[in-house]
Amino acid sequence: MQAIAWYLTVLIVAAIGAVFILVAARSQQPAEYSVVQPAAYRRRAQLFWGLIAFGVVVAAVTLRDLPYVRTADAAPEQIVTAQGFQWYWELGRDSVVAGQPVEFQISAADVNHGFGIYDSETRLVAQAQAMPGYVNRLRHTFTEPGTYRVMCLEYCGLAHHAMIAELEVTAAK
Template identity: 50%
Template sequence: MQNLAWTLSLISMAIVAAVFLWVVAGASRPAEDSGVIARSAFRWRDRLFWLAIAAGGALSFATLWEWPIAGHAAVVTRPDVVIRAVGHQWRWEIDRTEVEAGQLVEFEVTATDVNHGLAIYKDKTHMIAQTQAMPGYVNRLQVRFTEPGDYEVLCLEFCGVAHHGMRAVIRVRAGS
């Protein structure tokens, strides 16, 4: 899915760049006899504009309908486990790193220095939950790990030279 999105983005960027170059190349030509041709071109431009707006709206509606990040809605359920996660330049301080599959885990996320982003990944590339880690605030993030395994915690907010080194692991054991 990410590769498809990346390929489509590249194609779209190439089309935009090509149109841009075409317009630049044509800018030095004197304007053609205005009148019927120009009026019809303007009408087409108007139609294309509204078509692009409608297509963009439809595409956004179709693809963003399902919220991609689990457990990000308002916290309403009592968690089974509470884990405090504090971001520092450049490490995570997490007071508990083992839970059982099926438990509702609430992360209390904050930071001591600058903004960090706490993101939990399954299988390296699949982010299952994320929230900001901000000094002076506690953001609560509820996650129910359904499958056992090691989940990587990375920083999503560029926070300095060793940002990439902010890694931790949450180990999810098979539920009893």
């Protein structure tokens, strides 16, 4: 997923760059304003209404499931409380078992933090917002045992980068 996002970003940036180069190249040819203007205004109106229509479709498709229904199923047996501080994490426990669901109960003591769990190759496996005054529940089942790291995903001040905690995921018995 992160690879797709990366390639998509590169593609879009390249497309925007190509438009800039095209405009710069075309700007060398002089043209009469009265000839260029009506076509440009027409295209601008088309673009405007096209974007409006696109936005309506995206909103209709993506907002259909809201508000999310709270599932009534019981919380998993493995619960890890997690609280973000400037600038460290406090985890209720530092090891969980793979193959069984874990519920992280995430909050923050001071400012907003981002609770991100990374595997041993620094791939993001799960994340949720850590906010003062709220407990956000994040459920995740680890499939691979190993040493995972919790890092802050939201800039929260000087030592934001130092907010690293370790979580050991042990093999299912």
